[in-house]
Amino acid sequence: MSAKMIYGDWTISQEGFDVRYLGKTESIMCLGNGYVGSRAAEEESYVGQSRDTFVSGTFNYFDENEVTELPNVPDVWGMDFQINGQPFSLLTGKIEAYKKTLDLKRGLLTREVSWSKDDVSLKMTFKRFISKKRRHFMASQVHIENLGSPVSISIKTGINGQVSNEGSQHFTEGEKGLVDGKILQMCPQTTHRKLDVVISVCHELKNVQATTRPEIGRRSFSMNFDFKLAENEQVSLEKRASIYTSIDNDSDNHSIQNMRNVAVSELQDLESQSFEELLAESTQAWAEIWQKHPIKIKSEDPRDQLAIRFAKYHLHSMVPAHDERMNIGAKGLSGQGYKGHTFWDTEIFMLPYFTFTHPEIAEKLLTYRYLGLAGAHKKAADNGYEGAQYPWEAAWPTDGEVTPVWGAADIVTGKAMKILSGFIEQHITSDVAFGVKQYLDVTGNQDFANEKAYEILIDTAKFWASRLEYDAPNDRYVITNVMGPDEYKEEIDNNAYTNYTAHWNISYVIDLIGHLKAEKPEVYARLDKEFNLEALKANLKAKVDKIFLPQPTSAGIIPQDDTYLTKPELDLTKYKSADGVDGLFHDYNLHQVNGFQVTKQADVLLLMLLFEGLFEKELKLKNFDYYEPKTTHDSSLSLSTHAILSADLGKLDQSYDFFKQAINIDMGEYMKSSDPGIHTASLGGIWQMVVFGYGGVRMIEGELRIEPNLPRAWSHLSYGFDYQGQAISVEIGEGKMVLTKAEGPALQFIHQDQIMNLEDTLTITL
Amino acid sequence: MSAKMIYGDWTISQEGFDVRYLGKTESIMCLGNGYVGSRAAEEESYVGQSRDTFVSGTFNYFDENEVTELPNVPDVWGMDFQINGQPFSLLTGKIEAYKKTLDLKRGLLTREVSWSKDDVSLKMTFKRFISKKRRHFMASQVHIENLGSPVSISIKTGINGQVSNEGSQHFTEGEKGLVDGKILQMCPQTTHRKLDVVISVCHELKNVQATTRPEIGRRSFSMNFDFKLAENEQVSLEKRASIYTSIDNDSDNHSIQNMRNVAVSELQDLESQSFEELLAESTQAWAEIWQKHPIKIKSEDPRDQLAIRFAKYHLHSMVPAHDERMNIGAKGLSGQGYKGHTFWDTEIFMLPYFTFTHPEIAEKLLTYRYLGLAGAHKKAADNGYEGAQYPWEAAWPTDGEVTPVWGAADIVTGKAMKILSGFIEQHITSDVAFGVKQYLDVTGNQDFANEKAYEILIDTAKFWASRLEYDAPNDRYVITNVMGPDEYKEEIDNNAYTNYTAHWNISYVIDLIGHLKAEKPEVYARLDKEFNLEALKANLKAKVDKIFLPQPTSAGIIPQDDTYLTKPELDLTKYKSADGVDGLFHDYNLHQVNGFQVTKQADVLLLMLLFEGLFEKELKLKNFDYYEPKTTHDSSLSLSTHAILSADLGKLDQSYDFFKQAINIDMGEYMKSSDPGIHTASLGGIWQMVVFGYGGVRMIEGELRIEPNLPRAWSHLSYGFDYQGQAISVEIGEGKMVLTKAEGPALQFIHQDQIMNLEDTLTITL
Structure with a gap:
């Protein structure tokens, strides 16, 4: 039986079981509520399975040679079944039917299995969810119907603390306890941060008489249910579980005993439901x-x-909307990939969704960066700079830089490769500033601006001013030895994306300081104490116009960096048509790829998308046609950028191709791309392609623009967003665009270079 | 296909694969050379498998709440096979034949599998051994013969550091490196003791062209071999591996780099073999x-x-004959059970084998106890006593007591039960003294006596003198609140075994001090400095005759302790006939069992076996008939004692029943008894049953006695042992016993109360 994906209106399913592809649905069908997230691993165990559950923000490091990561907390979903004394596994017997479904609307994972072996024939239905209503709570249910001969079944399930992060164990075993004869509790503690976790489970077996026996093992605490099922008889096992931690912000009492009591009360209170x-x-x-x-x-x-x-399901299942000390990891809560760390993926790819549709969540995500200023100062100081240099990878906000130093093996030398991103992928600092600025432009949130946003913007500009290197022979400022968004090019000079965005950050803050002095004297005074604003402004002004901004060649190409255009080209056809994205590295090592005009992901093109006002359309076209064929899209951050930019450039068919590729990164039929976790930036990219790319929404230089561009396959698109505190709905179709908003002051936006005024409803013919 | 055991002259095999019984052969077919030992886990992975490799003496603790244990070092045996892109598992397809065999003579593990699936049909033969000649070295070989259609095969194998001790990780990830393009190395370090380990592997694929690719992952480093196998084509993959650690006593340079170099040199030097x-x-x-x-x-x-x-294979595969800082764990190197700790199992059950047949190894095992005096002093002092109180569980010799404090769940309350053995199972101290004394009696090793043995004996007697409690109303010394060999009876007073052996230890040392003063003045002088021998002797003499030694009741029963005989009896028939030994605890908790006249293992009867001179035969018979029916033999230490004692008492048929049960503990057909590891004391017991029980050898009060008692099923038995530095061979059969020894002084022994003189050959009619 081979596996295939099935798509419904609100559901995504896998039909057929294939042990090679466990990781696919574990990731893309993961459950979560932002507080806790869990891979959708099968209840019964398989070699190759990853049984991961993560609680946002609970970072810990195994030892001083490993970086901090989200620890895999003891599992509550696993269940061992013995059927007539034989372990139940879909590798044995005959699978009559297998369908695993994630219902996005309800956040419900269902697995329907019909399985037979000898004279045993069972229909098993598994359901589980993590409550979006009660952050600590989750529940699962197994329903077994006996379609064959009478059968003896044993189920062992409880709390399994033998899980780890690929062998690294972050938890002590912790105390265990049985409360009320049925609530099993385990209280592990993280080894370094000494964070306490209380995990509680209880079970109820319905419809049959069973022998019940608790069993304590090392790092495990289970209940055993032994029963017989007559022909046509049915049984249900319901399991409920909760997780509390000592960094929860919905409680002041973090003693283990109090957490245990609260967990017990919750489970008891919910017993009647x-x-x-x-x-x-x-x-x-x-x-x-x-x-x-x-x-x-x-x-x-x-x-x-x-x-x-x-995309929206996953963005909301992973975003820690409840706690501003946490952010979204590059794999959300869906896998161990990238260790739960936050990258520029948040500000450039996911934040726009929240900024435009859930600004209260966007504010929390940016407050995380505000809380991260201490870590950013530390990183800057460690590197001999001033101001706030944001970490390439971030965990607990005050941790600062947490990028691992060593990565996978070099295929040629067999030695682990140094990961330079934490040292030289410096554009993250302007990316954070960009996200803050976009949030301010869209929401107009003055409190956040005054209390947090201006400080981030000024502090990042201050970093860039100190980061610039004076190139005396040319009387200009350069930025050497960096990595741009294209991570194939390590240790290059004057990456266009980096230089332009640094220039923008500095320019913006020169204006901001003037604006604050004039318009917000109290805010100015407070920030002046920290930054000595006039001196800073003078410094910024002295440098800004001398920042080297790579200019187009005679052919109209903005060089990605000082040497990119001098390198030989490489035909990428073979790699672009493959399912996986790492084929290139089976043939070349990173050093070799560094020597070609080969780009991992949108770099110059991303610059042109984010700062479109800086470049003429014709120039963008030339650069698109130059760079895209040289781009492997070996990053899930690349396709959405290309989809939006090509839509802007009128290449709608090509754009829709990118769109299709982009939505298939996780959701598609290729079964191996999502094993280490879902691609969260790509999910943000899906929303951006729809609303920015085809819906035509853009926030450019402080102004909202709406210019839809539907692909030919689409007859109609409607969406909405919040702008300046008001909700706008947009309907596109039948040659027109209808915009609606509720009562409130009129809002302006640009359409085809015209300022439009939206009072309640506005219809624009397209 | 169900699994069954097959027995050859030198081999034990399992025919048929059953995933429920993986633990059986993993344990009983484990490989080892005393330096390193490894469970015989299948190369391919299964849920429920335990892939354990241990290096003697490398103890580490995970955190302060866990006790020190032998850490599971990165695995070198595992291999992932992909057959036409599908993972190879015996759970899928059809097993045409499966036979896993341990060849005891050669220490070779072989697994022959014929397996088919669709049009694939393969015959796979796996072989592996741990070199008994080169302590660091091991090798494996996979031979695949294609009996079906052409097939694509991928093999991934290398070093897997994701293994753990049931979730507790003792190692840092460590540096990895590829040397010479083919030697993979991984250098993990234990987290607390900071012990460095260098694991090296290399592979050679024979007969086919393959694509070879190294792959580094977290805690893993592998080679991938991708190749095609035509019909009837064959391929072999040979793998060699080594382990070095920074506590190795065959090197002075323990730098990682030196260990890496030595490992590389060894693998390169052996390449031609x-x-x-x-x-x-x-x-x-x-x-x-x-x-x-x-x-x-x-x-x-x-x-x-x-x-x-x-028995002999396993005793030699696990005994660290190379290093006196190490001893034998209760599961040897065959599993995580008992954490690699050393118990009284060594002195009372295994040491006699080494003392009588490999005295140079016995000397090392006892030197471990000499090195452990520091830990024993610490334990005594911690408990308010003097002298040397040996730890119930011992790890690194100077660690002292390492018994965990908390054990499995109480079935009634669901709470973890306190393990009292480390506190109150105090007879271990006389057991060590007993082992030392027996070694001296058998070997006559005066150097060891002078330098180490006397000190142990005096120090343990000193402990007992301080441990005794004066019972003023009765003017006697008692020992309250202990646990005897019968661990069902916690916190009891005047356990017969404990009181009698303490009495023996003290009595013996009173004589010893006199002997040393008279015969070995230099030794006396040295020990006097430490012990103040005359004062000690006076103290011992003042107490020895007042030590309460439980006397027979009117019915001739020596009470196991002060209250045992007052408790109700319990019919054990139901539990004694079951395969497993823990059935009793499904019905009663330990507290309840404590309330019955139910005994886990030989207690009074062991006393009567070890100190047979103290008790008349008739008394022994009465006690045997009283206690045996009350004994569950829920310890692998029980059956051999009963077998020998019943042989002594003329109950040869019953003895042979015990013998059969005892040899089947691990080797037998019951598939679930050996999962956590082999029962090492039981292996020593097998030798004792044969040589002591039926061969009739006994060292009693310093005198050798030989009185054979063959069971009816045996027509002939020959064995040998070392006595006073000379080798004696004994042949029993056809109504006579023939003893032979090589040149050397005549040796005396007792036979049927007569002193016999053995010069070269002696024939005794039985």
Whole structure:
């Protein structure tokens, strides 16, 4: 039986079981509520399975040679079944039917298995969810129907603390306890940060008489249920679980005993509510998300509509909307990849979704960066710079830089390669500033501006001023030895993206200081104490116009860096058509790839997308046609950028191709791309392609622009967003665009170079 | 296909694969050379498998709440096979044949698998050994023969550091490196003791062209071999591996770089030698063991002969004969059970084998106890006593007590139970003294006596003198709140075994001090400085005759402790007939069992066996008949004691029943008894049953006695041992016993109360 993906309106399913592809649905069907997230691993165990559950913000490091990461907390989903004394595994017997489904609308994972072996024939239905309503709570249910001969079944399930992060164990074993004869508790502690975790589970077996026996092992605490099932008899096992930690911000009492008591009370209080009722209240919490700025796409391919639901489901299942000390990891809470660390993926790829549709969450994500200023100061100081240099990878906000120094093996030398990103991928600092500025432009949130945003913007500009290197022979400032968004090019000079965005950050802050002095004297005074604003402004002004901004060649190409255009080209056809993205590195090592005009992901083109006002359309076209064929898109951050830019450039068919490729990164039929976790930036990219790319929304130099460009396959698109505190709905189709908003002051936006005034409804013919 | 055990002359095999029983052969077919030991886990992975490799003495603790244990070092045996892109697992496809065999003579593990799936049909033969000649070296070989259609095969194998001790990780990831393009190295370090380990592997694929690619992952470093196998084509993959650690006593330079260099040199030096040659030299090293005092049994059941080979193989695969800082764990190097700790199992059950047949190894095992005096002093002082109180569980000799404080769950309360053994199972101290004394009696090793043994004996007697409690109303010394060998009875008073052996230890030392003063004035003078021998002797003498030694009741029963005989009895028939030994604890908790006249293992009866001179035969008979029916034998230490004692008492048929049960503890057909590791004390017990029980050898009060008692099924038994530095061979059969020894002074022994004189050959009619 081979596995294939099936797509519904609100569901994504895998039909057929294939042990090679466990990682696919574990990642893309992961459950979460931003507080806790869990891979959708099968209940029964398989070699190659990754049983991961993460709680946002609980970073710990194994030892001083490893970087901090989100620890894999003891598992509550696993269940061992013995059927007539034989372990149940889909590798044995016959799978009559297998369907695993994630219901995005309800956040419900279902697995329906019909399985037979000898005279045993069972229909098993597994359901589970992590409550979107109660952050600590999750539940699962197994329903078994006996379609064959009478059968003896044993189920062993409880809390399994033998899980680890690929062998690194972050937890002590912790105390265990049985409360009320049925609530199993385990209280591990992280080894370094000494963070306490209380995990509680309880079970209820329905419809049959069973022998029940608790069993304590090393790092494990389980209940055993032994029962017989007559022909046509049915049984249900319901399991409920909760996780509390000593950094929870919904409690002041973090003693283990108090957490244990709270967990017990919660489970006892919910005892009278059925699985369906608890699921219903969680579904209601999800409904509030779905009801806010829903996106409707009428496309020849219904999968386009599903993609945006898939993206929003995952963005909300992983975003720690409850706690500003946490951010979104590059794999969310869906896998060990990137260790739960936050990258520029947040500000450039995911934040726009929240800024435009859930600004209260965007504010928390940016407050995380505000709390991270201490770590950014430390990084700058460690490197001999001033101001705030944001870490390439961030964990707990005050940790500063947490990028690992060593990565995978070099295929030629067999030695581990040094990861330079933490040292030289410096554009993250302007990316954070860009995200802050976009948030201010979209929301107009003055409190956040005054209290946090200006400080971030000034501090990052201060960093860039100190980072610039004076090139005396040319009387200019350069930025050497960096890595741009294209991570194939290590240790290059004057990466266009880096230089332009640094220039923007500095220019913007020169204006900002003037604005604050004039308009917000109290804010100015406070910040002046920290930054000595006039001196800083003078310094910024002295440098800004001398920053080297790579200019177009005679052929109209902005050089990605000082040497890129001098390198030989390489035909990428072979690699671009492959399913996986790492084929190039089976043939060349990074040093060799560094020597070609080969680009991992949008670099100059991303610059042109984010700062479109700086470049003429014709120049953008030339650069698009030059760089795209040299780009492997060996980063999930690349395709959405290309999709939006090509839509802007009128290449709608090509754009829609990029769109299709981009939505398939996780959701598609290729089964091996998501093993280490879902691609969260790509999910943000899906929303951007729809709303920015085809919906035509853009925030450019402080002004909102709306210029839709539907691909040919789409007849209709509607979406919404918040702008300056007001909700705007946009419907595109039948040759026109209809904009609506509720009562409130009129809002301006640009359309085809014209300023439009939106009072309540406005129809624009396209 | 179900699994069954098959027994050969020198081999034990499992035919048929059953995933429920992986632990059985992993344990009983484990490989080892005393330096390193490894479970015989299948090369391919299965859920439930335990891939354990241990290096003697490398103890580490995970955190302050866990006790020190032998860490599971990165695995070198595992291999992932992809057959036409599908992972190879015996759970899928059809197993045409499966036979896994341990060849005891050569220390060779072989697995022959014929497997088909669709049009694939392969015959795979796996071989591996740990060299008995080169302590650091091991090798494996996979031979694949294609009996079906052409097939693509990928093999991934290398070093896997993701293994752990049930979730507790003892190692840092460590540096990795590829040397010479083919030697993979990984250098993990234990987290607390900071012990460096260098693991090296190299591979050679024979007969086919393959694509080879190294792959580094987290805690893993592998080679990938991708190749095609035509119909009837064959391929071999040979793998060699080594382990070095920074506590190795065969090197002075423990820098990682030096260990890496030595490992590389060794692998390079051996490159010209074939697998067969390297196996042959290891087989030769095993032959030296087999040639020393071979035991021949002519029995109706050839499995009796196999049992003694099985026992000797395992005793030598686990005993760290190379390093006196190490001892034998209760599961040897065959599993995580008992954490690699050393118990009284060594002195009372295994040491006699080494004392009588490999006294140079016995000396090392006892030197470990000498090195452990510091830890024993610490334990005594911590408990408010004087002298040397040996730890119930011992790891690194100077660590002192390492018994965990908390054990498994109480079935009634669900709470973890306190393990009292480390606090109150105090007879270990006299057991060590007993082992030392027996060694001195058998070997007459005066150097060891003078330098180490006397000190142990005096120090333990000093402990007992301080441990005794004065019972003023009765003017006697008692020992309250202890646990005897019967661990069902916690916190009891005046355990007969404890009181009698303490009395013996003290009595013996009173005599010893007199003897040293008279005969060995230099030794006396040295020890006097430490112990103030006259004062100590006076103290011992003042107490010895007042030590309460439980006397027989009117029915002739020596009370196991003060209250045992007052408790109700319990019918054990149901539990005694079951395969597993823990059935009793499914019905009662330890507290409840404590309330019955139920005994886990020989207690009073062991006392009567070890100190037979103290008790009349009739008394022993009465006690045997009283206690045996009350004994669950829920310890592998029980059956051999009962077998020998019942042989002594003329109950030969019953004895032979015990013998059969005892040899089957690990080797037998019950598949679940050995999962956590082999029962090492039971292996020592097998030798004791044969040589002590049926061969009739006994060292009693300093005198050798030989009085054979063959069971009816045995027509002939020959064995040998070293006595006073001379080798004695004994042949029993056809109504006579023939003793032989080489040149040397005549030796005396007792036979049927007569002193016999053995000059070269002596024939005694039985």
